[in-house]
Amino acid sequence: MPLMDHxxxxxxxxxxxxxxxxxxxxxxxxxxxxxxxxxKAPYCSLPESQAVDPDGCALIVTGPFDAFFVAFKVWxxxxxxxxxxxxxxxxxxxVAPALHNREKRYAYxxxxxxxxxxxxxxxxxxxxxxxxxxxxxxxxxPDALTFLTIDEYLSYxxxxxxxxxxxxxxxxxxxxxNVVGILPHAAIAKWRRVIVFSxxxxxxxxxxxxxxxxxxxxxxxxxxxxxxxLFAFLNDRRKRRHDPYEGLSDDDISEIDDTPSSLDxxxxxxxxxxxS
Numbered sequence: 001m002p003l004m005d006h007x008x009x010x011x012x013x014x015x016x017x018x019x020x021x022x023x024x025x026x027x028x029x030x031x032x033x034x035x036x037x038x039x040k041a042p043y044c045s046l047p048e049s050q051a052v053d054p055d056g057c058a059l060i061v062t063g064p065f066d067a068f069f070v071a072f073k074v075w076x077x078x079x080x081x082x083x084x085x086x087x088x089x090x091x092x093x094x095v096a097p098a099l100h101n102r103e104k105r106y107a108y109x110x111x112x113x114x115x116x117x118x119x120x121x122x123x124x125x126x127x128x129x130x131x132x133x134x135x136x137x138x139x140x141x142p143d144a145l146t147f148l149t150i151d152e153y154l155s156y157x158x159x160x161x162x163x164x165x166x167x168x169x170x171x172x173x174x175x176x177x178n179v180v181g182i183l184p185h186a187a188i189a190k191w192r193r194v195i196v197f198s199x200x201x202x203x204x205x206x207x208x209x210x211x212x213x214x215x216x217x218x219x220x221x222x223x224x225x226x227x228x229x230l231f232a233f234l235n236d237r238r239k240r241r242h243d244p245y246e247g248l249s250d251d252d253i254s255e256i257d258d259t260p261s262s263l264d265x266x267x268x269x270x271x272x273x274x275x276s
Contacts, residue, residue, distance in 0.1 A: 009094065013090040013094055017086070017087040021076075024078065024079025025075040025078070027078060028079045032074055035074050039157050042129035042157075046134060048148075067150075073154055110176050113172055120168055121164035124164055132213045160213070167202070
């Protein structure tokens with residue numbers, strides 16, 4: 001396809017994704033109350049949540065537009081999840097024509113694994129929120145009251161769940177790059193120390209200034225990267241086992257069959273057709 005046809009196709013798929021996301025936001029509007037109760041549950045389990053209302057769980061609002069922006073973030077969050085099968089299909093339909101059949105088979109396997117790992121990472125971020133907030137609130141003096149704004153808390157929850165989910169998918173991407181032949185095991189092993197250090201550095205940057213969240217993200221990242229490295233090692237060893245040129249030097253002379261082929265040989269005709 002010419003470049004302009006690709007751009008037109010991309011524009012059409014982006015429009016479809018936006019429409020699907022808007023419809024998903026409608027679903028988010030309908031289930032807003034249930035989703036919000038689910039998101040604020042970790043905070044409401046802490047005694048600091050009763051600083052304003054001793055009998056309940058309260059988050060304060062400091063601006064006239066906070067209520068709308070909080071609701072819009074929840075609608076968008078739910079809309080992205082509800083419409084994910086559709087917009088993921090649009091991405092796949094745009095990329096698939098450029099892939100070989102073998103690469104498509106790999107995508108069919110890795111896509112469900114990516115969804116599973118993202119869900120596990122987001123769930124881990126959700127369940128450690130209470131521990132992380134307890135650690136942060138522990139630095140408060142005894143006479144201080146906790147007044148956490150609703151926008152700050154929601155942004156914290158969504159960012160943590162998204163970053164944890166994406167972090168859990170990164171090692172799978174490393175394994176996929178190895179499968180398609182872009183990233184060999186030797187390169188991964190060479191940069192192992194850098195990867196481990198980067199895992200802790202990234203976890204320290206995207207999580208709050210407390211050790212629980214950082215370790216909860218960094219340790220699984222290191223474990224998953226080690227699993228990806230082991231997979232790359234086994235996959236490269238399997239490739240070498242089936243490689244007829246393994247062990248040969250670049251200076252070795254390959255054997256050439258100088259027997260002339262018949263013009264009626266089907267293999268000869270097929271090779272001639274490919275060259276033409």
